[in-house]
Amino acid sequence: MVVARTRADGVGSRVFAVVGAVVVGWIALVLVLLGVGALLPGLGLLGAAGTAVAATTAAPSVLIGLLAVGGALLVRRRFRRTGTVLGAAGGVGTAMALVIVVGFWIAAAGAGATINPFRALVPTSPFGDGPDEHPVYSRTASGQDLHAAVYRPATANAPLMVYAHGGGWVEGSELDRDRDMRWFADRGWLVVSVEYTLASETVHTWDIAGPQLACALIWAAERAPAWGGDPARIALLGDSAGGQLATTLAYQAAEGSARSSCGGTVPRVAALAVQYPAVDPVGAYDNGFSIGDDPKLDTRFLGRAYTGGTPAEVPDHYRAITGTTLLPPTAPPTLVISPDDDSVVPPNGVRAFADRAREAGIDVTLVRLPFANHAYDTGATGSLGNQARLTITENWLRDHLR
Known part of the structure; x- marks a missing residue:
């Protein structure tokens, strides 16, 4: 009986060690691949995947990696060589995640971010409970109701924040960034997130969405x-397509040429804050790519749907939505957040816009964030990227709307 029980315990211990080795191995592999992709963004799809999730997953990956190393040490008690290899792989993945966290944190803090690292360890769903009100602000000639998501402020006499969502001009909603809008409202902003007509293969909204x-x-x-x-x-x-719309409108309003679809005088804005704005549509088209057969995953399709053609076919349309077309010295102070590894909105075009705007006399603050791709801040509420975007923007706006 004693011998049989000892053998059973030995088999159970071995099975447990094998399962542990498989689990730790998969965790270590994922951490290493994502770390390599984020640190070496030029590695095709691996680089795109790594930079797409780094600002969301890097902080939790440090914790997960430490647990994986601990698991590898337990495996090592049964399988010495396997446990050693797994521990080394887990350690490498953890170290890469830590490098990403520290590098991103330093860059964000230097731009005015206030990041809670413990919050970043356990990010949560980006979906909230919805706005306080969701009224119709206008109706199109075709009968489409255009809605606004309204988030009332926690205090009286709050500054007004109007937000244009992203989505490549072809998708997205005024409700997309619900928790972020609520975050601003809780800190004393009256927030209005705006719906606009989306483009398609047959409906081109380059001169519709802005008004x-x-x-x-x-x-x-x-x-x-x-x-x-x-x-x-x-x-x-x-953000993104919404960043183009916001930039064009703010600069047109500054020189008095903004046109409204419902008439009236468009007020000048006191500050403009955009991130990964599509202000260089020709550059984005020329550097476009596609994934699979879905046209919405073809970045060149986004430009064609919005403008009605390619840059060669409708150059005037592209010129009208290009950020550098109109750079009035009376334009409001402008914050531009640009992730270093943006594969949808090429950073070079965004930064060239910022340089040209400065040369024109506009007060521009350009924030560059490493290890981050397009929509780096949208993966989860409380992630490194999400906290960076929110706090950089809010702190900058407070300085410019006193």
Whole structure:
């Protein structure tokens, strides 16, 4: 009986060690691959994948990696050589994740971010409970209702924040960044996130979406006092395609040439804050790529759907939406956040826009974030990327909307 029990215990211990080795091995492999992809972004799909998730997963990966190393040490008690190899691989993956965390943290903190590292270890779902109100702000000629998501401020006389969502002009919603909008509202902003008509293969909105955003800006400013907002202090925000829309509108409003789809005078904004803005559509088209057969995963399709053709076919349309086309010295202070490894909106075009705007006399703050790709901040609430985007933006806006 004793011998049989001893043999059973030995078999159980061996099975446990084998399962542990497989689990630790997979964890170590994933950590190493993602770390290599983030640190060496030129490695094709591996680089794109690594930089796409690094700002979300790097902090949890440090914790997971330490647990994997601990698991490898337990495996080593049964399989010495296997445990040693797994421990080394887990250690390498953990070290790479730590390098990414520290490098990203240093760059973000230097730009004004306030990041809670413990919060970044356990990021949560980006989906919230929805806005306080979701009214229609306008109706198109075709009968489409355009909505605004309204998040009321926690305090009275709050500055007004109007946000244009991203999505390559062909998808996305005013509800996409619900938790982020609530975060701003909880810190004393009246937030209005805006719906606009989306482009398609047959509907080209390069001269439609911008005037709709202008209409929403007028509408929000008129109603701001009833919601506890101050229409004299307006910040305009936008991401990606929304960043292009926000930039074009803010600069047009600064020189008095902005056109609203619902009439009226478009108010000037006090500050513009955009991230990975599509302000160089020709450069984005020329450097475009596709993944699979879905046209929405073809970055060149996004430009064609929005403008109605290629840069060679409709050059005037591309010129109208290019950030450097209009750079009035009266433009508002501008914050531009640009991830170093953006594969959708090429960083060179964004940074060339920032340089040209500075040369034109515009107060531009350019923030560069390492180990980060397009939409680096959207993976989870509380991640390194999400905290960086929110706090850099909020702290910068506070300095410019006093």
